[in-house]
Amino acid sequence: MSETTASTDTITVHTGELDATITGIEDRLAAWAADTGTALAALSGRVTGTAVDKLIRPVVEDLVRTPDGYVAGAGFLANAGLLGPERSYIAWWQGEELEHVDALANFSPNSISRYVRSEWFRVPVETGQAHVTGPYVDFLCTDEYVLTFTHPVFCRPGGPVVGIVGMDVTVQRLERGAMPALRRIGERATLVNPDGRAIVSAAPDIAAGDLTAAAEGCSVHPVGRKFRIWSGATAL
Amino acid sequence: MLLTPQGASRSLAAVFTPIKSRGLVDEVCGRIEQAVETGLLTSGQRLPNETELAAALGVSAVTAREALSQLRTAGIIRTARGRNGGSFIADDVLPSRERALDQLRELTRLQISDLGLHYQAIAAACASVAARRSDAADVATLRSFIPTAEADPLHWRLALSEFLLEVAAIARSARLARELIRLQADLGTLTLLPCADAGYRVTTAALLGEVAAAVEARAPAAAEAAVKDLVAATTDWLLTEQSKRH
Numbered sequence: 001m002s003e004t005t006a007s008t009d010t011i012t013v014h015t016g017e018l019d020a021t022i023t024g025i026e027d028r029l030a031a032w033a034a035d036t037g038t039a040l041a042a043l044s045g046r047v048t049g050t051a052v053d054k055l056i057r058p059v060v061e062d063l064v065r066t067p068d069g070y071v072a073g074a075g076f077l078a079n080a081g082l083l084g085p086e087r088s089y090i091a092w093w094q095g096e097e098l099e100h101v102d103a104l105a106n107f108s109p110n111s112i113s114r115y116v117r118s119e120w121f122r123v124p125v126e127t128g129q130a131h132v133t134g135p136y137v138d139f140l141c142t143d144e145y146v147l148t149f150t151h152p153v154f155c156r157p158g159g160p161v162v163g164i165v166g167m168d169v170t171v172q173r174l175e176r177g178a179m180p181a182l183r184r185i186g187e188r189a190t191l192v193n194p195d196g197r198a199i200v201s202a203a204p205d206i207a208a209g210d211l212t213a214a215a216e217g218c219s220v221h222p223v224g225r226k227f228r229i230w231s232g233a234t235a236l
Numbered sequence: 237m238l239l240t241p242q243g244a245s246r247s248l249a250a251v252f253t254p255i256k257s258r259g260l261v262d263e264v265c266g267r268i269e270q271a272v273e274t275g276l277l278t279s280g281q282r283l284p285n286e287t288e289l290a291a292a293l294g295v296s297a298v299t300a301r302e303a304l305s306q307l308r309t310a311g312i313i314r315t316a317r318g319r320n321g322g323s324f325i326a327d328d329v330l331p332s333r334e335r336a337l338d339q340l341r342e343l344t345r346l347q348i349s350d351l352g353l354h355y356q357a358i359a360a361a362c363a364s365v366a367a368r369r370s371d372a373a374d375v376a377t378l379r380s381f382i383p384t385a386e387a388d389p390l391h392w393r394l395a396l397s398e399f400l401l402e403v404a405a406i407a408r409s410a411r412l413a414r415e416l417i418r419l420q421a422d423l424g425t426l427t428l429l430p431c432a433d434a435g436y437r438v439t440t441a442a443l444l445g446e447v448a449a450a451v452e453a454r455a456p457a458a459a460e461a462a463v464k465d466l467v468a469a470t471t472d473w474l475l476t477e478q479s480k481r482h
Binding site: 103108114139195211 | 267271276277281292293294369371401405407408409410413417
């Protein structure tokens with residue numbers, strides 16, 4: 001691989017750049033989860049849909065309207081119990097026009113059933129840990145090929161998960177941002193999820209969504225909590 | 237006026253077609269109908285008033301009012317006056333055999349067979365890519381959508397459409413998935429009719445198993461062939477049924 005892979009120094013610089021991008025998204029989300037928990041706790045049990053909207057919407061507006069930002073949509077999803085026993089509440093918006101996602105579900109008394117099986121909701125609720133889902137085709141919100149970063153929200157340390165905050169990052173935006181650095185790492189450098197599925201690849205024969213394997217002798221670099229860069233990858 | 241091949245392309249011409257304001261009303265109605273069909277909104281449940289609905293969906297109050305009126309005419313909602321009044325999801329709201337038969341009567345053979353061909357093309361593309369990109373978790377999810385023999389027609393219809401959407405999800409193509417959703421909307425309640433036929437259920441259950449097996453075996457050609465047979469089973473059933481009724 002030596003002729004198609006950059007020098008160790010160059011690789012360190014550019015993998016570091018991509019790690020900073022993803023870690024930046026994850027850190028922003030963690031800070032938002034903490035702020036949301038504090039604000040919900042301050043409502044001391046009087047949590048309404050309107051109050052949640054007022055809390056979440058300005059942050060989403062800020063996130064999706066950031067020039068050259070990665071976030072296509074973002075929001076909060078209440079766990080059962082916060083607003084009603086079987087009720088969820090979705091305060092999620094997408095696009096510059098801030099389209100309110102899945103708004104009709106908020107009129108359903110059993111709306112929690114709609115989300116409990118979704119990986120992006122289930123995993124942070126069950127584990128109490130941040131999670132990244134995808135890349136996957138998101139039928140609920142964007143109808144795009146996305147990564148969804150989600151983080152549990154707690155009103156008090158050690159308390160129950162009252163909901164999740166999340167951000168949708170389209171693979172398309174990530175490709176625009178990550179491709180130049182990937183190319184400098186190597187002709188076949190590839191950003192992959194934990195399953196080895198390509199998110200962005202410099203190799204012309206590897207498309208987003210393809211399953212890939214690390215090429216023999218390539219270097220592996222962690223990116224954010226879950227992803228890796230392989231300095232060289234092969235299509236499966 | 238013929239714009240091609242000398243003039244501008246026909247797809248460019250379409251850009252300048254005015255967007256009908258009707259579109260937004262239909263969109264709101266479609267969302268509510270879909271919420272009912274998937275069980276999110278159920279019979280007897282109160283809908284938000286015009287102002288709340290408009291705010292939630294980000295449309296004008298006029299659009300919301302028109303949508304509610306259209307849903308009322310279509311029998312999806314009923315309105316009660318007075319202190320406990322408001323709009324409610326109607327009692328007999330789920331797709332019915334009668335409504336599906338009405339739809340079948342309105343369609344020509346040409347429309348059905350052409351829709352079938354389009355559906356086959358999209359589903360086949362999804363299946364072939366899905367067979368290249370599937371992992372073990374994908375296959376388990378896909379199999380979970382195969383309904384059991386005793387499922388009722390409504391459930392069977394929903395399961396079939398969810399199964400094909402899952403094939404699109406495994407293919408990981410947003411465009412193909414969106415096209416599939418559009419096609420399923422075009423087919424409407426029509427697909428309820430074959431689902432009431434035990435013979436059709438046996439045939440399709442076997443084909444669903446074949447698609448899942450081919451996706452699991454990473455055999456694109458076999459997945460494509462099985463999914464084409466699956467769509468053809470529906471189209472053929474509808475064409476046969478229609479010819480019986482004429």
